[in-house]
Amino acid sequence: MKSCKVFIIFLLSGVLACSGEKKTTDITEESVETVLPDETNKVTIMTLQTTDFNHELISNGKLSARMYVDLKFESAEPIASIFVKNGERVTKGQKLAELSKFRLANKTAQAKNSLEQAKLELQDVLIGQGYKLEDSAKVPAATMQLVKVKSGYAQSLAQYELAKFEEQNATLIAPFDGVVANLFAKPFNTASSSDVFCTIINQGTLEASFTVLESELPLIKVGDRVEVSPFASPENKVEGRISEINPLVDENGMVKIKAAVTEKGKLFEGMNVRVSVHRSLGKQLVIPKEALVLRSGKQVVFTLVEGKAYWNYVQTGLENANSYTIVDGLKEGDIVITSGNINLAHEAPVSVIEKL
Template sequence: MKYYNLLAVLVFFGMIACSGEKKEDSAKEETVETALPDEANEVTVMTLKATDFNHELVSNGKLSARRHVDLRFESAEPIAAIYVKNGDRVSKGQKLAELSTFRLKNKTAQAKDALERAKLELQDVLIGQGYALADSARVPSATMQLARVKSGYDQAVTQYELSEYEEKNALLTAPFDGIVANLFAKQYNTASTADAFCTVIDPGSLEAAFTVLESELPLIKNGDRVEVAPFALSGEKTEGRITEINPLVDESGMVQVKAAVAGKGKLFEGMNVRVSIHRAIGNQFVVPKEAVVLRSGKQVVFVLDETKTKAYWTYVHTGLENADSYTIVDGLKEGDIVITSGNINLAHEAPVTIIEN
């Protein structure tokens, strides 16, 4: 009897175990079906057509002013007054500084007196040759030249003109509208004739000097638009135009290029800048960079089939590029519906669903 009871217990527990395994297998199948749903990939698309491509070359350069002048005094005299300081904006003809003119005026007066005495001496020499100063037009050139040298007239004229010039240039004025820079001299100190007193820069004449590769020369020309962004001013950008292409390739295969830049008051001479050259090239197939992916080391673009429900990959060759786009040289045709996003993990003939950008 005990034997039959034990057998019944074992059969009962065996039935419970089998029922648990079936429930567990059923749960696993349901979990797998939930984790791996047969859903289409969501993608955005564009219709390929020929358009203008904004080609971009990027280079580093430095700003300089086309109108930039170092001003210096002509005489080593004490500085009587300084009217400006570094950073001041000045107008053409505005006074910047002036020297003490006492000795300069005295020197001019002496030179003028010496000139008058030389003129009298010249007249005496001509009278000795049988001519009057009033009849100088009739005096032979050789005789006149001899009389001028003998009287010291030419030397006196030169000294007088030099004295007048030095006195006139005892006052420094701005040659054009601009900004004062490099002014380090102090009032009452003796001015240096060798070193510049100050520099005047026209901020409206800034230009960016940069280099491009020899192979990029066919892609640029005078008048092309450039975008200049100083490294020191984050987010600050300004536009310009190429004004000069130096017709010489250096040892490194680089060509010097200059572009006129609008200063906007925030750019300074000597700034290091990033230069982007933009040029519109017509009749190009253009796709976003996100549309091009790599498969087995080759460039691939996914396009939709006629039903617009499946993605087919197509091998392509890209040409030019800028910050966000490629031109397609081979592999696509006008009218193809190109997948522009959602293509990172796509497979060939994968089902897709189009969504709005």
């Protein structure tokens, strides 16, 4: 009787165990089906064709103006008037500032009087040599030079011209159209003949100075298009053209380049800028950078063949901000997968959602 009860207990335990295992298996299979649905990868594609490729070379540089001048007064006199301020636009010939002219005018008058006296002395010396002043054209050049020195006429003339020059330059005039910068002097203070009074900058002549590697020199030439953008505001991009290539490689293997900025925008003298040089290299097989992925450290591009993705090992050439050129691994007419390729496998089924 006791052995019969034990047998019944083992039988019931086995039935319950089988029932629980079946339930667990059903739940697991249902969970796997939920987590790993069988979906087709969605991709965008393009037909590979030869197209014009613009090589892009990036460098950092600084803006400067070709027409840039520091203005100084010729005399240390009190500043009578200042007619402009920093940032103000001026035109060629416009008055910028003026010194007090009393001393300068007086000095000119004295120099003129000394010159007149020297003329009389010159006349006396000529008469002593047997000439008249009206016959000065007939006097030999060597004799006339000696007479001018002996009479003091040459020295008086030099002093008069200097005094006249200083009086005329007591008024600063803008030498060309531009904007005023570095003006810090105040009226009624004495001007310095050695310090810069102000700077005039023609912002219409801005150019970007930058350097390129010696190995990159064959990729650029005068006239190539550039894009210039300030570090302070990268969104403000302006165009320009390479205007000058310095024919010298420095000790660091760099060559200095200048590019004239054709669109000024909000650019200023001395700005630090990013320069992007663009040059067309003719027809090339070009793919967008998004189409290239790495598999085990190798460059791979997926192509579409009969609804499936096939990977292709490729070799790229040049690149710019958006594209690569293809040297080997693809041919014109291939259907290249441009997005949705991050997790693709070879011969994986795909669904095209857009064709570029």
